[in-house]
Amino acid sequence: MKRLLVLFVAALGLASSLLAAADKKIVLIAGKPSHPPGMHEFRAGALLLQQCLAATPGVKVAVYTNGWPDVANAFEGADAVVIYCDGGGKHPAIQEDHKQILAELVRKGVGLGLMHYGVEIPKDNGGPEFLQWIGGYYESNYSCNPMWSPEYQKFPDHPVARGVKPFSNRDEWYFNMRWTEGEKGITPILTAKPSDAVRAGPYVSPKGPYEHVLAAKGRTETMMWVYDRPGGGRGFGFTGGHTHANWGDENQRKVVLNALLWVAKVEVPKNGVVSTVTADQLAANLDPKPAPKKK
Template sequence: MALKRSIATLTLISLTLFSGLFASDDAFAETHKIVLVAGKPSHPARMHEFNAGVQLMAKCLQDQPDVDVHFVLNGWPKDESVFEDTDAVVFFMDGGGRHEIVQENGKRLKTIQSWTEKGVGLGFMHYGVEVVADQAGEEMKRWVGGHYDHMFSCNPIWEPVFNQFPKHPITQGVEPFKIKDEWYFNMRFLAGIEGNQPVDLDGMKFVPILVASPSDDVRDGPYVYPQGPYEHIEASSGRAEAMMWAVERADGGRGFGFTGGHFHDNWGNENFRKVVLNGVLWIAKAEIPANGVEHPVSEDDLNANLDPKGR
């Protein structure tokens, strides 16, 4: 009887080991942690809705397999443990001299630099792509390939047509679209490149994702602030401009910049939404569905979690 029990036990162990060899990939899939950081409230209602925006993004990503999405509201977190073991961090917030990343006398910049040295992906959205060059310009070029530079870049409200896309995971499932937004352009890119063509530079692979050519009327202004126009913007008549771009860094990490996002209701546009959500997954090195991230957004979704702004 003891011999029979031993044989049965060995058979069970063998079957368990054998079945393990053929277990689905899902059983061993790596979880990709993403942290979305929203800035403090600013601008009138339904503009710069950072808190509502990151919560909407998190909802759209929650059903993606092997992804663990966290969000932080109202600026840099008091408890930085949320960043532990993260694969990607996205900043959707006001920028310039008040940018959350440049506060604490450079401490936060050093923290982010330490992440990139571990291969953490970074994304910066809308006003979040703007930094004061002397404060964090070199860091932004190193991390995501470029940044908005006050009075070098410009910020008109216009309606570009995006109808050609590079073959890239971020563009999977994205169809041609046009949408009115405060689309910044003429970024301060690494090595002075124009940013409208793919290029490999100093170990960084740079790919423009959303590219369109502003009309002369757009270049002639007015811009949101300052109203312009700037002679160097007008002098580049006919040139295509990148309004979203992606990079693969020499440290193994990834990054993107996205200059739209002024109007909250633009999240209701499927392709606007999809290209951003794909970008978030890509910098986290998570799998992007063949047709891109597909998650419907209702009017109730767009009205959820808006900041009280004197409505």
């Protein structure tokens, strides 16, 4: 009897190990601190998203803060990598050998998501790769970054949009991205029509306006998209996330949480990821930053 009990316990342990091994792993990389308090709170935002997925069965979210992971096995077993960071020429994806690391992950079918400033990359260093990896990117002096309040009213029939209801948040929502040829493989998720005043600026930097952005007045723009890569992998870009308080909006959280699951090839719940966030949770893990100087 004792021997049977030992075998039963061992079998349970093996089953638990196999289940744990089957968990989908999402690696969330939060960039280094930047901007005044309440803005570009990459660490706090990433940890908040991790908390919101903590109860999702079959999913493990690993968060690395303050930039690129400093451990050798950070990407071991990863099903998706999502980077929420400052971009441009200092983008962590193009420092040292990081571009090669990401290229190899993508080659293996690992999903890739970029959020807020993280979608901006130099057109001649990372731009071609982002087109292949996530379907589009923010190009300096071509794309623009005004502070505005898009009205997200309609959503596609796509897993990332499940359960998402109309919402609007004032944020630095980028638009006029560079896309794959013919936007092949891209499904717009968050779309809205900027007013003529929004197109006319000022943009955050450079202030603009850009003639090509003005010339497109009346056009619906895409502020979040998903991408089905030709090789079977997945990617997404989310341009919001400048203002940390907006993670308190249930629908903004839901569409990004859905994207985190989808890009890792996890089935998104019928009504999307349900989560609640308290004021204390929003205020937790903020980067220590000096208060803005009084004028």
